[in-house]
Amino acid sequence: MSLITTLARLEAVDTGRAQPLATVRHRHLTDRPLVLVPLTTAGEAGAPLGALVGTDREAPRLLAVAQPRDRDLRFAFLAELAEAVLPHIEAYADVVEPAERNETDPATGKKTKVEVELCTDAGQLIVPSRAGVEFVRLLGRSMRFRRTAEDDPDTPYPAPARVPLLGRWLTHYGERARVPGSSLLLAATDLLNRHWATGQSSLEDQHLGALLSWIAPPAGSSGAEAALRAELARDGEGQLLCPPAGPATDPDFDNRLLAPAIERYDRARTALASAEDGLAADARLGELSGAEREIRSLLARVMLPTWDAVWRGLDLLRELPEGARAEDRWTRDRWSFTAHRDRVRSGEPPQPRRDDAVTAAQKLASRETAQAQLEAQEALDDPLVLAGRRLAGEAFLATVTDVEMTYTESKRPSPRPLVTVRTDERPHLSERTKVYRSLEGKPQTAEFVRAEEEPDQDGDVLLVLRILDRMGRGKEPAPGSVPGPGDRIAWTLFEHDQRGGPKLPDPEETPWTHGGPPGADAATRAEQPDPVTSEDLL
């Protein structure tokens, strides 16, 4: 935790209200995000219990599984989820703009520009918590290898038509969510925690209700009191007033309300199956749908507070103006969305269960680049974030006091102006440390030459920097490319852009140190569905 975050948290404890960590919103929010509040069954990995889903906060769509262990009901739930989610995603797939992409011609090895389509926007998915992101990933994993009757007429338990496709999209969203700064799939708690510091532990910050209590406490109450109430307060029946944001449910809810309701449903179903004549069957069908309605209303009761909380969180975030460079990161999300759309359309198989060595290395490298870029961009977009970096000695604000022109000693001398700046900050500079400033949106590099003198009575020091680039090709620097006396400039010790890493070998050329190329059998196996074994009971 950085020093400024610690300070903000202390201040939050002191004032009883969450303190801002940012002055702008560092993640892009689309006009129509799809909010998904999923619930899972306790003790049964990946067995969905219910969900609220939709883009209209007034009209969530309620999906429920009356008996989560019933494979048919689970498939019906997933089919319904596909119906709710896929149209939202597909609505963005066909609205495109022309764009250019660099591609390497496999024959000549030359880089050429290729005209391609880029989706003008992408479907955004918001879940309440980080565990929700994990659940989306799990759902994707459980669906994408399923086979429909169309894929394979002999498959023993065919999945409904659109379920595997939903699995592939959710897998893509889940994987994209691991890229720092991406906004395709976001957790409301992560979003809020990025922008506010509360006075509670980071574990408690994963509780959406408690987190919102700190950020916007009800009138007359402190954040700490409201958060405690959100975490612990129960009604007369012993149920939490603010149910957990899921996907896990409160055990007291499971034991006292849900389990008896499911039992009633099971009994009604058995009774219906054993009905002997039409009249009895009608009556028992009525009981069954009554039992199902009861489960649905129970689930709605615990999901609606979370649903509202997610939208309230989004309202709070929308009050912040979007950071200048968030749009740039969203464009990368759009590229990723478009690329997945293209893979699906070209009939590629679902994402493999495991990455091969080269793909894993590529993903890690690109995420590290994205992380460094995100940190730099947030600091450049937001004076409060920059303040944190200044406090950590990784950036400094300084006023130019003097500029002296010097030149390189070569046949064609280039300008290397020495800029003296005054600052009361203490950046971690040593000789030849590179520093960067933003010049018309592009980074300009300078190097630290020396500190001019001991701090004066105000604590100010004079630092001498040598500007190294972005001054044009001539002997004299281009106008505006060298700062002048009086300019107040933010310098950073971190780079603003990231260089891409080296090109890795193709997967077919994986070296012997990493097990050689993925075997032919491995490639085919990855595309096959899980084999059904005698232990597959569900």
Added chain:
Amino acid sequence: MSTVFDPGAEAARATGAILDDTLHGSSRGIVVDSPPGAGKSTLVVRAALELAAAGHPLMVIAQTNAQVDDLVVRLAEKDPELPVGRLHSSDSDPYDKVLDGLANVTKSAKAADLAGLDVVISTAAKWAHVKNVEPWGHAIVDEAYQMRSDALLAVAGLFERALFVGDPGQLDPFSIVGADQWAGLSYDPSASAVSTLLAHNPELPQHRLPVSWRLPASAAPLVSDAFYPYTPFRSGTDHGDRKLSFGVASDGSGPDRVLDEAAESGWGLLELPARHTPRTDPEAVRAVALVVRRLLDRGGVATSERADEPVPVTADRVAVGTAHRDQAAAVRAALAELGVTGVAVDTANRLQGREFDVTVVLHPLSGRPDATAFHLETGRLCVLASRHRHACVVVCREGVADLLDEHPSTEPVQLGVTVKFPDGWEANHAVLAHLAEHRVRWRP
């Protein structure tokens, strides 16, 4: 029959076996584990010279530019005639200027310019950009345990067989983003190059250097027991071979007393009163700076097998090690205030592979309210506790043992991941227990 341990002979036997495997073996890779200061660089230089002498063109992969330049200089010292290529980046000032004075060294940013030279040396990061060249028959990968698996993936196509040399006890490579999704895969890109190599090629011969020439007899047993419990090593020197003494007597202050203790026993713990502090604990930072100041003021002299006469312990023979960069910066500022210059102050990551007469360490857990995986990492403590030839002074707040007991390791167990022994918790306790015998309590 009891035999007297002869460190020189033991080390020579190990080196001989390694060189034999390298020159005449049939396996594609050889792994050499080297404890701190066991002559890893000497081995690399010797293997390079012998491979070159046998007419095998060789590429050498090191991890940092400093390591590369150091190897080039060492090679030139041993054989000033050997044609060596230094492949460097196209940044400004890409290599140490010392190399300009070496006639046998060709420097270029393009691999093609260096084709045909006996030995070509560069960093893993630079090698990764080399494409479309004829693969080298032999390679040496230095500091292989600090190299990440994905970095090896990028360069492994450049050589046919390789000698991997490194210290398994030092800091593991890290990534700035989570890599849990690949944990347990044999080619986890965030794991070390050696773990991937051995996971796919378990039959490769593995050697071990048995003697630490750097660590004194007072330090080798502790470091070996705490960090290398299953691959013990010995020190090359015996008790009494090395001696640290001061020209100026102690003034009775905490820093002076702890220096005397360290000079006497090889270890010293300067313990400040228990307190939760920010990372850059001003009292602890000042205590570190004072110890260094007094060490230099009192005219420390070191007697060792290296020289016939006692050698003064000057600033360049002293290092301060910390866990975090801001702590290092704070110590540098405190030293500057006391007028000390020339002492290396850095984090464990950057002190890896370096050697000093005396080190002063700000304990990673000092003043902390919690013990995170970062601060418990075995390699971090191992690096900090194994840089010295004579003595190591640790500055720490009281209460770290209790802190450890309150924070047992709780990292999730990942399927398929080899559990590393010892874990940081265990190693920290072992080191603390030993340090407690050399404790000097001090209230600044």
